[in-house]
Amino acid sequence: MVSEAPPFWWTKADWRAYVLWPFSWVYGRVAAIRMDRARRAMPPVPLICVGNFTVGGAGKTPTAIALAQAAKARGLKPGFLSRGYGGSLDVTTIVDPAHHRARDVGDEPLLLAREALTVVCRRRVDGARRLAAEGADIIIMDDGFQSARLTFDFALLVIDSIRGIGNGHLVPSGPVRAPIADQLRHATALLKIGHGPAADRLIRRAARAGKAVFVGDTVRLDDQSLSGVKVLAWAGIADPEKFYRTVRDTGAIVEETRSFPDHHHFSEDEIADLIDHAESRGYTLVTTAKDMVRLELGHGRAAELAAKSRVIEIEVRFDDPLAPAKIIEATLVAARARKLHATGRL
Numbered sequence: 001m002v003s004e005a006p007p008f009w010w011t012k013a014d015w016r017a018y019v020l021w022p023f024s025w026v027y028g029r030v031a032a033i034r035m036d037r038a039r040r041a042m043p044p045v046p047l048i049c050v051g052n053f054t055v056g057g058a059g060k061t062p063t064a065i066a067l068a069q070a071a072k073a074r075g076l077k078p079g080f081l082s083r084g085y086g087g088s089l090d091v092t093t094i095v096d097p098a099h100h101r102a103r104d105v106g107d108e109p110l111l112l113a114r115e116a117l118t119v120v121c122r123r124r125v126d127g128a129r130r131l132a133a134e135g136a137d138i139i140i141m142d143d144g145f146q147s148a149r150l151t152f153d154f155a156l157l158v159i160d161s162i163r164g165i166g167n168g169h170l171v172p173s174g175p176v177r178a179p180i181a182d183q184l185r186h187a188t189a190l191l192k193i194g195h196g197p198a199a200d201r202l203i204r205r206a207a208r209a210g211k212a213v214f215v216g217d218t219v220r221l222d223d224q225s226l227s228g229v230k231v232l233a234w235a236g237i238a239d240p241e242k243f244y245r246t247v248r249d250t251g252a253i254v255e256e257t258r259s260f261p262d263h264h265h266f267s268e269d270e271i272a273d274l275i276d277h278a279e280s281r282g283y284t285l286v287t288t289a290k291d292m293v294r295l296e297l298g299h300g301r302a303a304e305l306a307a308k309s310r311v312i313e314i315e316v317r318f319d320d321p322l323a324p325a326k327i328i329e330a331t332l333v334a335a336r337a338r339k340l341h342a343t344g345r346l
Contacts, residue, residue, distance in 0.1 A: 005055050005056065005057075005166075005175055005238065008167070009055075009166045009167055009169075009174045009175040010163055010166045010167070010175070011166075011167060012167060013167040013168065013169055013173070013174070016173075017167055017169045017173040017174055018173070020169075020172050020173040021169070021173050023172055023173070024169055024170040024171065024172060024173040024174070025170075027170055027171050027172070028170040028178065028179050031146060031170070031177065031178035031179065031182070032178060032179050032182045034146070034147065034178075035146060035178055035182050035183075035186055036182065039149065040148075040149055040150055040151040041125045041128075041149055041150055041151065042150075042151050042338065042342060043128045043132075043139060043150050043151060043153075044128060044129060044132035045128075045131075045132050045136060045137050045138055045139055045335070046137075046138045046139070046153045046331045046332050046334070046335035047081075047128065047138075047139040047140075047141060047150060047151070047152055047153050047154075047331070047335070048067060048138070048139070048140050048141065048152070048153065048154045048155075048156065048327065048328075048331050049141045049144060049145050049148065049150075049152040049154070049155045049156070050063050050064045050067070050140060050141065050142055050143070050145075050156050050158060051143055051144065051145025051146065051155065051156070051157050051158070052143075052145070052157055052158045052159060052177075053157055053159060053165050053176060053177065053180065053183055053202070054159075054163075054165050054166060054175035054176055054177060055171065055175045055177060055238070056175075056237075056238025056239070056262055057160065057163065057237065057238030057239030057242065057262075058158040058159055058160045058163075058193065059158050059160060059193045059218060059316055060142055060143060060158050061108050061111055061112065061142060061290075062218065062314060062315055062316040063156070063158050063191060063193075063216075063316045064080060064112065064140050064142045065111075065112065065115050065315065065316070066216075066315065066316045066317070066318070066324050067140050067156075067324050067327060067328065068080065068112075068115050068116045068140055069115070069324070070324030070325050070327070070328050071138050071140070071328050072116070073325070074325065074328055076137050076138050076328070077116075077117070077135055077136055077137050077138075078116045078117070078136060078137075078138050078139070078140055079116060079117040079118070079119065079131035079132075079134065079136025079138070079139050079140070080109070080112040080113070080115075080116055080117070080118040080119070080139075080140050080141075080142060081118075081119055081121070081124055081127045081128055081131060081139050081140070081141040081142070081144075082106065082108060082109045082112065082118065082119070082120050082127075082141075082142045082143070083106075083120065083121070083122060083124065083143070083144065084105045084106035084109050084120030084121075084122075085106050085108070085143075085263060086102060086103075086106040086107055086108075086263035086265075087102065087103065087104050087105040087106035087109070087120060088103060088104060089104050089105060089120065090122060091121075092119060092120075092121040092123075092126050092127055092130050093105060093119065093120050093121070094117070094118070094119055094130070094134065095109045095110060095112070095113040095118040095119070095120060096113070097110050097113050097114060097293075097296075099297075100297075101296070101297045101298070102263075102265070102293055102294040102296075103265060105120045106120060106263070107263060107290050107291075107293050107294050108142060108290065109142075110293040110296075111289060111290060111293060112142060116140075117131065117134055117135075117136055119131050119134075123149075124141065124144055124148045124149065124150055125149055125150060128141075128150060138328070138331065138332070145157065145183070145186070145187075146177045146178045146183070151338065152186075152188070153331045153332075153334040153335040153338060154188045154189070154327060154330055154331040154334060155186060155187050155188045155189075156187075156188065156189050156190070156191055156214075156327065157183065157187045157189070157190050157191070158190075158191045158193060159190060159191070159192055159193065159199045159202060159203075160193050160194060160196075160198070160199065160239070160242070161192050161193060161194035161195055161196035161197070161198055161199045161200075162194055162196040162198055162242065163198055163239060163242075164198030164199045164201075164202065165180070165199075165202060180202070180205075184205070184206055184209050184211065185209075187206070187211055188211070188212070188330070189211055189212035189213065189214060189327070190202075190203060190206045190211055190212070190213050190214065191213075191214045191215070191216055191318075192213065192214070192215050192216070193216055193217060193218060193316065194217055194218070195215075195217065214318055214319075214320065214323045214327075215318070215319045215320075216316050216317055216318040216319060216323075217316070217317060217319075218246070218314045218315070218316055218317075219314060219315055219316075219317050220246060220249065220250065220312060220313070220314055221312075221313040221314065221315060222250055222312055222313070224250065224251065226247070226250040226251060226252040226284070226286065226310065226312075227250060227251030227252065228251060228252075228253065229252050229253065229284050230252075230253045230255050230281075230282065230283050230284065231247065231252045231253065231254055231255065231283055231284045231285070231286045231310075232255060232256045232257070232258065232274070232277065232278045232281070232283040232284070232285055232286070233247045233252075233254050233256075233257045233258075233286045233287070234257065234258040234259075234260070234274055234285065234286070234287050234291070234309075235257075235258075235259060235260070235287060235288050235291055236259070236260035236261060236262060236263065236264035236266070236290075236291050236294070237262055237288055237290055237291070238262040240257070240259040240260075243288055243312075244257050246312060246314065247286055247312060250312065252284075252286065255281065255283055256277075256281075256283065258274060263294075264294070265294060266294065266295070266302070266305075268300045268301065271295075271300065271301045271302055271304075271305045272301055274305060275301060275304060275305055275308060278308070284310060285305070285308050285309040285310065286309065286310045286311075286312060287309045287310070287311060287312075288311065288312065289311050289312075289313050289314075292306060292309065292311050295309075
């Protein structure tokens with residue numbers, strides 16, 4: 001999957017989108033067939049898939065964390081399942097933030113592992129079995145909605161209210177991962193992040209299709225100490241502009257920004273440039289938690305950049321505080337029905 005989306009994906013469709021349309025048509029047909037005809041294995045425990053309609057940047061990871069917190073509040077032991085995008089390990093691995101680097105397991109799994117048991121595995125079926133063997137009694141899968149070979153008990157699609165689905169075209173003409181109709185058919189519910197208008201048309205379409213719609217927002221976890229501070233904000237995520245808006249909301253004065261591709265592993269020159277440029281201008285470095293974990297256990301000046309960068313932590317909060325618990329309950333109910341059906345008792 002594309003790690004750095006072209007800017008034209010997020011604007012009104014132009015000649016570039018239409019020139020690539022034949023390739024998108026083929027991509028869409030293949031994606032739809034994979035979703036409709038895939039032979040999906042039954043997970044050993046209830047499974048929630050947190051996905052999105054488009055390539056990157058919607059808020060899947062903080063949403064998955066919010067659901068894990070709700071599961072733990074219910075007395076469950078959640079486990080996160082990820083392919084470990086950006087990592088190099090090919091074997092099923094339990095993520096240990098104290099020993100693994102982002103180059104090994106990926107950056108998002110390191111964030112997830114702070115909250116609950118996390119397994120990375122190229123074959124998600126094997127990863128689900130490993131989580132169950134380790135005692136997880138509910139699995140939260142970060143991504144994989146369009147491709148995983150597992151049956152979902154609940155599929156929650158996250159959509160950003162500012163970006164929406166971009167120009168609405170399929171890869172490579174746009175950011176959409178599979179035909180919207182096919183994605184909606186396999187979805188259980190949608191979560192709109194933020195209160196912008198870009199997702200409204202799709203939300204109405206989902207509601208007409210009988211899908212539940214939740215609304216939430218990303219909330220900063222900071223002490224306002226950046227107010228009035230001149231900063232150099234840097235980020236290697238799918239939607240860096242979203243982060244820069246968050247930095248400005250703290251009251252910081254964003255003098256400069258530096259954007260890198262999603263899941264980017266920083267070179268020594270890039271690290272040195274960030275440190276030295278900020279020092280020469282008297283700027284405070286500010287970044288995301290996802291970028292910070294890619295510096296941890298690093299070599300050279302990575303530790304120096306980590307020490308000199310302020311992190312703005314965020315979390316997803318649902319407008320309905322009971323929504324995460326409702327999703328957990330619906331997942332458990334669906335899993336029970338699935339097991340009864342498999343044994344012929346339903």
